[in-house]
Amino acid sequence: MTTVTEEARHTTIVPPVSGSFSACQQETIRLYPVTNYTFGSKEAQPEEDPSVAARLQRMQDQYEKYGMRRTCEGILVCHEHGHPHILMLQIANSFFKLPGDYLQPGEDEIEGFTSRLEERLAPIPGTYSPDQHVSEWNIGDCLAQWWRPNFETFTYPFIPPHVSRPKECKKIYLINLPKHKVLSVPKNMKLLAVPLFELYDNPARYGGQLAAIPQYLSRYNFEFVDENDVVIARSPGLGH
Known part of the structure; x- marks a missing residue:
């Protein structure tokens, strides 16, 4: 008498085709390989x-003059081996952050955010020719808002009930990377491509905001293309 293992029994079962499960789905995002991007360097940008x-203390001084601080940061997504990777900055080999910064008082949100991205990652004018894809920033959906209730390090993805005047609001946007782009990094920083599986459930290393990025992106379907713009994989890969 032959004993059929549980694993073998399941492999012989062909399940029925499931019904459609893609109602109200967000647009599919096309991701390009990290090798499509050119990484350069420029003068260091020390912390203020x-x-x-x-x-x-500086935040408190500015709050008294201008009110709540507005900060914008961007999630830049590419792929490696068919898995989403996030481009993020590493400072002093221990601190990780997304590209972006706070806006100046009275500055338009998107224009100000674009300026911060240019300051942080744009190449030095004249160092690359136009055919090297020095393209503009395509700012997509706002994926999250984090609030700082007091002049402390703690931030929350909501305003606590007892807080009527938060001191900072940080918005995190999806940045739709083009097929090619030149990115120049300050010499005192590194630009790393961090996979989603590394970020997920890892606040001890990356902090709560960055560890939540996989949840932010779970609303999207992705298609991964190679250097020749050929689709090589899809995620989640179901129902397409």
């Missing part, structure tokens, strides 16, 4: 404040 305490 020597310590966290100094940064919070």
Whole structure:
């Protein structure tokens, strides 16, 4: 008598085709390989404040003059081996952050955010020719909002009930990367391509905001293309 293992039994079962499960789905995002992008360097951009305490004190001084700080950061997505990777900055080999920064008082949100991205990652004018794809920033959906209730390091993805005047609002946007782009990184920073599986459930290394990026992106379907613009994979790959 032959004993059929549980694994073998399941492999012989052909399940019926499931019904459609893609109602109200967000648009499919096309991701290009990380090798499509050119990475250069430029002069260092030191942090404005020597310590966290100094940064919070400056935030308080500005709050008294201009009100709540507005900050915008971007999620730049590419792929490697058919899995989404996030381009993020590493500072001093331990601190990770998304490209972006706070807006100036009275500055338009999208124009100001575009300027911060240019300051952080745009190549030095004249160092690349136009045919090297020095393209504009395509700012997509706002994926999350984080709030700082007080002049402290704690932030929340909601405004606590007892807080009527938050001190900072940080918006996190999806940046739709083109097929090619030149990115120049300040010499005191590194630009790393971090896979989603590394970020997921890893706040000890990346902090709560960055560890939540896989949840932000779970609303989208992705298609991955190679250097020749041929679709090589899809995620989640169901119902298409």
